[in-house]
Amino acid sequence: MARIPDAFIDDLLARTDLVEVIGTRVPLKKQGKEYSARCPFHDERSPSFTVSPTKQFYHCFGCGAHGTAISFLMNYDRLEFLDAVDELAKRAGMEVPRDTRQRNEDGDTRDIYAALEVAAKFFHKQLAGSDKARHYLDGRVVDAETRERFMIGYAPDGYSALKDALGTDERRMKLLDRAGLLSKSDNGRVYDKFRDRVMFPIHDRRGRVIAFGGRVLDPEDSPKYLNSPETALFHKGRELYGLWQVRQANSKIERLIVVEGYMDVVALFQHGVTQAVATLGTATTPDHAELLFRNAPDVYFCFDGDAAGRRAATRAMESVLPRMKDGRQAFFLFLPDGEDPDTLVRHEGAAGFDARLQRAMPLSEFFFTELSADVNLGTLDGKARLAERAKPMLAQIPDGAFGDLMQQRLTELTGVGARSSPAQTHVPVQRVQRTSAATPPKRSLVRSAIALLLQQPSLGAEIAPPYPFASLEQPGVDLLVEMLELIGQRPDISTGVLLEQFVDREESSALQKLASQSIPGNEAGWRAELVGAIGQLNAQSLQRRREQLQARMSELSDAEKHELRALLSSRNG
Numbered sequence: 001m002a003r004i005p006d007a008f009i010d011d012l013l014a015r016t017d018l019v020e021v022i023g024t025r026v027p028l029k030k031q032g033k034e035y036s037a038r039c040p041f042h043d044e045r046s047p048s049f050t051v052s053p054t055k056q057f058y059h060c061f062g063c064g065a066h067g068t069a070i071s072f073l074m075n076y077d078r079l080e081f082l083d084a085v086d087e088l089a090k091r092a093g094m095e096v097p098r099d100t101r102q103r104n105e106d107g108d109t110r111d112i113y114a115a116l117e118v119a120a121k122f123f124h125k126q127l128a129g130s131d132k133a134r135h136y137l138d139g140r141v142v143d144a145e146t147r148e149r150f151m152i153g154y155a156p157d158g159y160s161a162l163k164d165a166l167g168t169d170e171r172r173m174k175l176l177d178r179a180g181l182l183s184k185s186d187n188g189r190v191y192d193k194f195r196d197r198v199m200f201p202i203h204d205r206r207g208r209v210i211a212f213g214g215r216v217l218d219p220e221d222s223p224k225y226l227n228s229p230e231t232a233l234f235h236k237g238r239e240l241y242g243l244w245q246v247r248q249a250n251s252k253i254e255r256l257i258v259v260e261g262y263m264d265v266v267a268l269f270q271h272g273v274t275q276a277v278a279t280l281g282t283a284t285t286p287d288h289a290e291l292l293f294r295n296a297p298d299v300y301f302c303f304d305g306d307a308a309g310r311r312a313a314t315r316a317m318e319s320v321l322p323r324m325k326d327g328r329q330a331f332f333l334f335l336p337d338g339e340d341p342d343t344l345v346r347h348e349g350a351a352g353f354d355a356r357l358q359r360a361m362p363l364s365e366f367f368f369t370e371l372s373a374d375v376n377l378g379t380l381d382g383k384a385r386l387a388e389r390a391k392p393m394l395a396q397i398p399d400g401a402f403g404d405l406m407q408q409r410l411t412e413l414t415g416v417g418a419r420s421s422p423a424q425t426h427v428p429v430q431r432v433q434r435t436s437a438a439t440p441p442k443r444s445l446v447r448s449a450i451a452l453l454l455q456q457p458s459l460g461a462e463i464a465p466p467y468p469f470a471s472l473e474q475p476g477v478d479l480l481v482e483m484l485e486l487i488g489q490r491p492d493i494s495t496g497v498l499l500e501q502f503v504d505r506e507e508s509s510a511l512q513k514l515a516s517q518s519i520p521g522n523e524a525g526w527r528a529e530l531v532g533a534i535g536q537l538n539a540q541s542l543q544r545r546r547e548q549l550q551a552r553m554s555e556l557s558d559a560e561k562h563e564l565r566a567l568l569s570s571r572n573g
Helices: 006-015 018-023 069-076 081-092 098-104 109-128 131-139 144-149 161-166 170-178 243-249 262-270 286-295 307-323 341-358 363-371 380-394 401-414 422-437 445-455 457-462 477-489 495-500 508-516 523-550 558-572
Strands: 029-031 034-037 049-052 057-060 153-155 182-184 190-192 197-203 209-216 225-227 255-259 276-278 298-304 329-335
Touching: 006 069, 006 081, 006 495, 018 034, 018 049, 018 057, 018 069, 057 495, 057 508, 069 081, 109 131, 109 153, 109 161, 109 170, 109 197, 109 209, 131 197, 144 262, 161 170, 161 190, 170 182, 197 243, 209 262, 243 262, 243 276, 243 286, 255 262, 255 286, 255 341, 262 276, 262 341, 286 298, 286 307, 298 307, 307 329, 307 363, 307 380, 329 341, 329 363, 363 380, 363 401, 380 401, 445 457, 445 477, 445 495, 445 508, 445 523, 457 477, 457 523, 477 495, 495 508
Parallel strands: 255 276, 255 298, 298 329
Antiparallel strands: 029 034, 034 049, 049 057, 153 197, 182 190, 197 209, 209 225
């Protein structure tokens, strides 16, 4: 949030109706002062996602997702920070500080987006005038509606059709070059990068064209598919072809199907399978995996059944494992020889393709099948080899049920990890039982004060510095002081924004849990409780200082003697 003035962010979120922002995307149900729903960020059957209009933050008790309206748009709509701020500012009728935007945005970025959009329209228009391009799409049975949905076009043959159409002045040429639409020969000649190809615009998460993929029409030409080069707007390892169209076609995305080619995505969409995306000529990267799971709880990878397909699946598995939080699932569908999703869905229809997906191999099965393919599990040596291969990969899985079950499966296959005896496990069980039977500790004064500040941050504006209790060596004191100082600087800060200040800190999880709790009472009662807690902490601090000085009576300076007399007088008074 540092890139935009804090005061603007506070004002923006104060004017934003969080319930409305989330409610237009997720069906919310009112429960008392708050709203609940099934979490949009992980798969669950009963609602654990809570939205608090008074605290202006959301929290999921299942997966831990939390934040403000800004972070919700970033995670749900997959917007960048500035884009999310822009979206909310438009809704609130506010103008993002112009000087800030000029500092943080490349001045030419909007012009590059505009150039790419004009190029996409140019290619799309050229399709109508190209018999061979339309004949190719007719042969692939791509109907007019699908061509429009994906804005499919045609790059004319020749070296300067696009360049001539969009202008040859120096500034426009630089824009086209920065957009990845031009190439340069060894002798310095500049020409169109895409020529005599069916063109597939690649959109970002806001629907803006950021790059292109072009497919040859002449089978003798190569490469078969040509993608835009990496640019300031396009990084192929972070983008998925078709994701924009998936988001437009589905109010809630239950699954994503990862295929290899543009035409596979197009064909699946046309036949009613509107959850298909494609990587852009590269293996599945960690960024791809994160993007996939941010949009859907279940991900299906479709690969050829040959050796190359198995290698691609293995790379996908390696990228997915560290992101397998509870509630997420990954599957692998290996296609018959000579088939791809395009041909399968045309022959079998959406129902037939869906049936194949239902039989896809779960990640857990593929993991152990692949790692033990050349291992003899009938020998100790083979079991040891599998264990050594699997352990570092399993260590990447986030804590949770899936990781535990994967480790349990490894133990079943190899015996590794099954060394505990009943006698060894008996004492810890008894210790847990004794602990659980003990009386739960009373909430400390520091924790109570922090909980009250999270309930209503404006209460902290009444606690003026200095803070005598800051000298106490108690857990959470530094955090409490930091929160009070922050509220003093920003008295209108909301709970959601306050929590965002600590999002990368180890205290974040505990603060989220405290903030999600409802404290009985009203503002007057909370204020009195907070003032009382701070007063008791200050009293503890003064008592500690008195004891420190009295312990050194024989060596006190005149100033310290004066301080001690004042402390004793205040106690007696």
